[in-house]
Amino acid sequence: MEKTGFTQKIGRLFRLALLVCLCGALIPAKAQNARVSLDLRDASLEQAMNEIKRQTRYLFINRDVEDLNRHKVSINVSNELITAVLNRIFSPFGIDYSIDGKSIILSRRPQPDAEPVEVRGRVTDARGLPIVGASVVIRGTTQGVSTDAEGRFSLRVPPPAAAARLEINYLGYEPVVVTVGSRTSFDITLEESAAEIEQVVVTALGIKREEKALSYNVQQIDAADITTVKDANFMNSLAGKVAGVTINASSSGVGGATKVVLRGNKSISQSSNALYVIDGIPMYNFGGGGGTEFDSKGATESIADINPEDIESISVLTGAAAAALYGSNAANGAVMITTKRGQAGALKVTLSSNTEFLNAFVLPEFQNRYGTGLNGSASGSSVYSWGQKLTPAARTGYTPEDFLETGHVYTNAVTVSGGTERNQTYFSAAAVNSDGIIPNNAYDRYNFTFRNTSYFLKDKLRLDASASYIYQQDRNMTNQGVYSNPLVPAYLFPRGTDFDAYRIFERYNPASKLMEQFWSSDLEGGDLRMQNPYWIAYRNLRNTDKKRYLLSFSASYDILPWLNVAGRVRIDNANSLYTQKLYASSNTTITDGGKNGHYTEERGYDTQTYADVMVNIDKTFGDDWSLQANVGASINNIKTDLLSYRGPIQENGLPNVFNVFDLDDSKKRAEKTGWQEQTQSIFASVEVGWKQMLYLTVTGRNDWASQLAESPESSFFYPSVGLSWVPTSLWDLGPALSYLKIRGSIASVGMPFPRHLTIPTYEYDATNKVWTAKTHYPIGDLYPERTRTYELGLDARLWRHICLSASWYWADTYNQTFDPQISVSSGYSTIYLQTGHVRNTGVELSAGYDNSWRDFRWATNFTFSWNRNEIVELVHNYTHPETGELISKDRLEIKGLGKAKYILKPGGTLGDLYTNSDLVYNKEGFIEVDKSGNVAVKDDYMEDIYLGSVFPKYNLAWRNDFSWKGLNLGVLFTGRIGGVCYSATQANLDLY
Structure with a gap:
């Protein structure tokens, strides 16, 4: 029994254990089911x-x-x-x-032996055309590449490759994400972004806004538009690409300064040049040059120092409302430049090289039938070329074109960009090396830029720092003038004289033991004091060395998703050294009588310091309302100093040894000049949007300018208001009209007035080394030169391929500042008056078409601008604040060149050209010639003879870009219709 009981217990235990095991086995089975x-x-x-x-x-x-x-x-x-x-x-x-x-x-999953997988592919648009430069990045990493000219890419994907996802992006297209899986080849098609017409543009202070919200005209230029055909001064590349912009390149050659005027000249006495803004910070455009019609020097400018490879885009704000937030600096509009920064992804290196050859495109028409002399006779002055008719044997074959050379410009650049999602770096280096068409003319510039952008605190804090160094040299940058311009003797060289005899421009003089100028004494002693053109090029040397650095830093912090605070600071510093070396035997007219040579040394120090802070709001309220507001303050300090020495080398000094210590003390001129301006400002901009269709924008700015020292008015205010209506954002107007915007704005901006007008001033006479008495009456009440602008316009896109834009504007500029002569009873010879009224009205039109057919693409754009300039009033019954004298002026004469002069009258324009000299005509209408062959000229006409306005009636441009299977062709036609041109060069050619 005991055994049986024990056996039964063992059996129960066994069955229990078996049951437990079965249950344990069933649990995972049930779980996996x-x-x-x-x-x-x-x-x-x-x-x-x-x-x-x-x-x-x-x-x-x-x-x-x-x-x-x-x-x-x-x-x-x-x-x-x-x-x-x-x-x-x-x-x-x-x-x-x-x-x-x-x-x-x-x-x-362990993969000890896994290898990277190489994947290839091609990125195209909806028409099957390759997309060049699209980024292909492994999502979640910094590994990536860009597509080549055929839209192809190749990328090594680390294990596990099957799980990797490729993200493909390109501006203006919807991004695409694909999983690699088991594939190694991809054909990817990008679709145009539906939000393309709602693109973001850069506006005043670097604020980014939706294009449809803007109540004024903004025209954008891509980087490719200024780098495809490069110019040392990239501003020249904007010619014909922006409606309402007039660009005049100087005669200084490669790297020379450029005048950029938006919507016509506005000021009687001050510059009408546009304001330049880099990354939201205004840049003072320091420049040199200057002089008289007899001797002046060409010069470059600050904006020409910028490396075009560093530019991402340019926005041109032609209207006052667009630039009102810049206050007194933006009366003439603004050119907004956005520079490149590093991009997240794999390291990307770009190399570019460009070579240009330069030749004179158009030369004056020269006569080569008559030799040296006057009135058909070889006798008389040997400067003239109106002597006897030359026989074929007597013709030397000389043409001024023989003096000119084939110039060249070599531009080489490298850019490096890369980084992670939270840290991006950009570096660039560029060199421009040029030899001009005039012998011994050269321009060299070297640019180095470093920029880093970093994100911290969960991307709420962004820090952006950049540094640029620019070294620029130029030699013999030629401008207008008689004495220092080798073109004068090259053009006027007598046709009956052998020019080849003077190509060797210097010879050894045993008496002086120097190499001296070889030239005709008759030409050197003529009215123009001409020198051998090669001597001017190689022995009248003008050199400029400039070292410039720009340091910028900005920080922004997102307090809330819709609220952030930002601050910026930039230091722009340039040191320049200009020297002029006139070798012994140069014309004594320009050497102050010195026979051992003449030396000039000028050291310039230019500094601009700018800082601002802004609070930015970008918030939506429900589905209907949006608010974008910017409130801030800024300070802008500009300072320039110039220390110069010039004079002839002393008689007992060493000839052609150029330094300031060997100058003749009795004739040496030592000067130190300079000025400083500071503007402190507060500003605000508020934009309210409704249903993404209606936008109201209001801006205001108040400036405290140092020019207002000693004036009762210590500041001035600039407002603007604009309205934009986009009906296509709310209603579908059909495929024919995909986008329509109607806009209007009113703005009041100002222009800086000349400094030091509110206090008595004295001038230093460097020749006599004495201070001259005060010359102008100090103004007590000083106001800015105001420009009030009204603008209406519309923008439309038709069938997705046609773009239209039209603007009409009316701009009144008043409080013009100039100094007419007054009675000397007050003890002053002039008084600066703030009066006058100039009006500009105009129209800007642009039309573009862009379409593709299989492998062929055609993009065309036409721009038209018309501006009417009118002087409404000059000076009428202005009361002298001290003497009570009534001052009225119905005309102002501004001397021009030769017998031509500008005369400003109510009803006329700022570019009206007049003369009191003309040829004498007989009753039959022919020019009178006396028996000696002299042409009859009358120089003292009592009435002014109107020659015309130098302003064109309208400007137009037509641009075409063609591409076919990676081959690109661009053609640009520009034209200025109307306007007279006065050429002193042609006048002298006619005379001599």
Whole structure:
């Protein structure tokens, strides 16, 4: 019995153990038979795991899988086994799993021998055309490449390659994300972004705004428009590409200064040049040059120092409302330049090289039929070429074109860009090396730029720092003038004289033991004091060395998603050294009588310091209302100093040894000049939008300018208001009219007035080394030169291929500042008056078309601008504040060149040209010639003879870009219709 009982106990235990084992085996079997239903679109792995946990109560344990949110999954299953679902979710990403009871344990799949997979592909647009420069990046990493000229790319994807996702982006197109999986070849098509017409543009202070919200005309230029055909001064590349802009390149040659006028000249006495703004910060355009019609020097300018390869885009604000936030600096409009910064992704290196050859395009028409002399006779002055008719044997064959050379410009640049999502770096280096068409003329510039952008505190804090160094040299940068311009003797060289005899421009003089100028004494002693043109080029040397650096720093912090605060500071410093070396035997008219040579040395120091701080709001209220506001303050300090020495080398000094210590003390001129201006400002801009259709923009700025020292008015205010209506944002007007915007604005801006007008001033006479008495009456009440502008316009896009833009404007400029002569009873010879009224009205039109047919693309754009300039009033019954004298002026004469002069009258323009000299005509209308052959000229006509206005009636341009299978062709036609031109060169050619 005991045995039986024991056996029964053992049996019960065995059955119990068997039951436990069966239950233990059934639990995982039941677990693995669990079923789930999922419907997820582009969800993270964590989202998928949470849904499985909710349905099955399983817990996930993650051992070594990093960043589950980085992987995205799309799955749609119904009542599927959990094991099948887990396989579909985790397998593509190289993640293994195991089920242990109610736990699912995740681990990284070991791949010790895995190799990177090389994937290739091609990126095209909807028309099948290759997209060049599209970025292809492995999502979640910084590894990536850009597509080549055929839209192709090749990229090595690290393991696990199957789980990797490629993200393809290009500006103006919707991004595309693809999973690599088992494929190694991809054909990717990018679709144009639906938000393309709602592009963002850079406006005043560097504020980015939607184009449809702007109530004024903004025209954008891409970087390719200024780098395809390069110019040392990239501003010249804007010619014909922006409506309402007149660009006049100087005669200084490569790298020379350029005048940029937006919507016509506005000021009687001050500059009408546009304001330049770099990354939202205004740049004072320091420049040199100057002189008289007899001797002047060409010069470059600050804007010409910028490397065009560093430019990302340019926005041209032609209207006052567009630039009103810059206050007194922006009366003439603004050119906004946005520079490049580093881009996240793989390191990208870009090399560019450009070579240009220069030749004189148009030369004056020269006569070569008559030789040296006057009135058909060889006797008389040997300067003239109106002597006897030359026989074929007597003709020397000389033409001024023989003096000119084939110039060249070599431009080479390298840019490096790369970084991570939170730290990007940009570096560039460029060199421009040029030899001009005039012998011994050269221009060299070297640019180095470094920029770094970093994000901190969960991307709320952004820091941006940049540094640029520019070294620029130029030699014999030629401008107008008689004495220092080699073209004068080259053009006027007598046709009956052999020019080849003077090509060797210097010879050794045993008496002086010097190499001296070889030239005709008759030419040197003539009215123009001409020298050998080669001597001017090689022995009248003018050199400029400039070293410039720009340091910029900006920071912004996102306090809330719709609120941030930002600050910027920039220091722009340039040191320049200009020297002029006139060698012994140069014409004594320009050497102050010195026979051993003449030396000039000028050291310039220019500094601009700018800083601002802004609070920015960008918030929406429901689906209907939006608010964008910017409030800030700024300070702008500009200072320039010039220290100069000039004079002839002393008689007992060493000839042609040039330094300031050997100058003749009795004739040496030592001067130190300079000035400083500071403007402190507060500003605000508020934009209210309704239903993304109607936008109201109001801006205001108040300036405290140092020019107002000693004036009762210590500041002045500039307001603007604008309205933009975009009906296509609310109503579908059909495929023919895909976009329509109607806009209008009113603005009041000002222009800086001359400094030092509110206090008595004295001038230093460097020749006599004495201070001269005060010359102008100090003004007590000083106001800025105001420009009030009204603008209406519309922008439209038709059938997605045609773009139209039209603007009409009316601009009144008043409080003009100039100094007519007054009675000397007050003790002053002049008084600066603030009166006068100039009006500019005009129209700007542009039309563009862009379309593609298979491999061929054609883009064309036409611009037209018309501006009417009118002087409404000059001076009428202005009361002298001290003497009570009434001052009225119905005309102002501004001396020109030779017998031509500008005369300003009410009803006329700022460019009206007059003369009191003309040829004498007989009754039959022919020019009178006396018996000696002299042409009859009358120089003292009592009435002014109107020659015309120098302003064109209108400007137009037509641009065409063609591309076919990677081959590009661009053609640009520009024209200025109307306007007279006075050429002193042609006048002298006619005379001599």
